[in-house]
Amino acid sequence: MTKPIASLSLDLDNKWAYLKTHGDAGWDKYPTYLDLVVPRFLKVLHERKLKMTVFVVGQDAAREENFEALASISLAGHEIGNHSFNHEPWLHLYSQQELVSELAKTEEHLERVTGQCPIGFRGPGFSFCDQLCKILIYRGYQYDGSTFPTYLGPLARMYYFMSTRLTKEQRAERTHLFGKFSEGFRPLKPFEWDFAEGRLLEIPVTTMPLFRMPIHASYILSLAQFSRAVAMTYWRMALTMCRIAGVGPSLLLHPLDFMGSEDDPDLAFFPAMGCPAEPKVEIVAEMIDMMSHQFEVLPMKDHAAALKSALAHTSSVNETNARVRRR
8 A cells, every 4th residue: 555645854954043043142153063963864864765855054055164064965865955045034024136146046056065956945934925935936946845834933932032132123033933823824735826927836844733733853852851752642643643634744854853962052042952962863763763654755856746746637637527517
């Protein structure tokens, strides 16, 4: 029996990007941990003979110290996606010219360093807007993965702000960080944005069907701080509900899911960063194993191709039925 399709992706947010969003000094020196974290997640995927999509920030691809780590991702056969150039989670405030620049500069550096020109995009902090989608269509992107259909965005933002010393202006920029309450009403299943410029496939970051609670790895790891058994039961329930609802989950990973307290004390403000790396990596690996047991786990480009094929087939069937009814 054929398994339903799911996808796996990782937003390769670097240390400087976390510090920048958090409003911490020193981010503009672009500190990096890519040499540490990239081999860790590549090892987990290699052991399972799986491929995934890694959304890379253009600024990292522009810096020579990151070339080897980023090239190794592509050499291992993983898809490279566009995660913006400056990793600012307020793309909705950008002008059209700024959005084009973000995409174009990142494409240039990614193709030079990894050999891949991205066909998928995810906005930092799940930020996006209609204008961005239209530009993606114009630039030939096949899919976007920026929507995060949960009601908990404002709560996550409030928790995040409590750990920062942001200025009034910085808080204003981050007004929609992690999304608004209304994001919870967005579709959970993949869908197409439909504009005069064309159509763009959207693959949402999956949340739990019905309840719209987050199920990405960082959230599971946060639960595991209190009880690993509860965290894995929650994940198992999420997978079951996805099967019942007919949702092929798109699981999101982050670099800090593979790092622990011993790796970087500067990032202690991030949930679950008080835990050692080894048990965190074990939990992420177990999550992937559980998903692989129920779903065929693919990079997002392959997930998108399968979805587009299904949509085209449905459209063809509908057109045929319409012709029959007109006779």
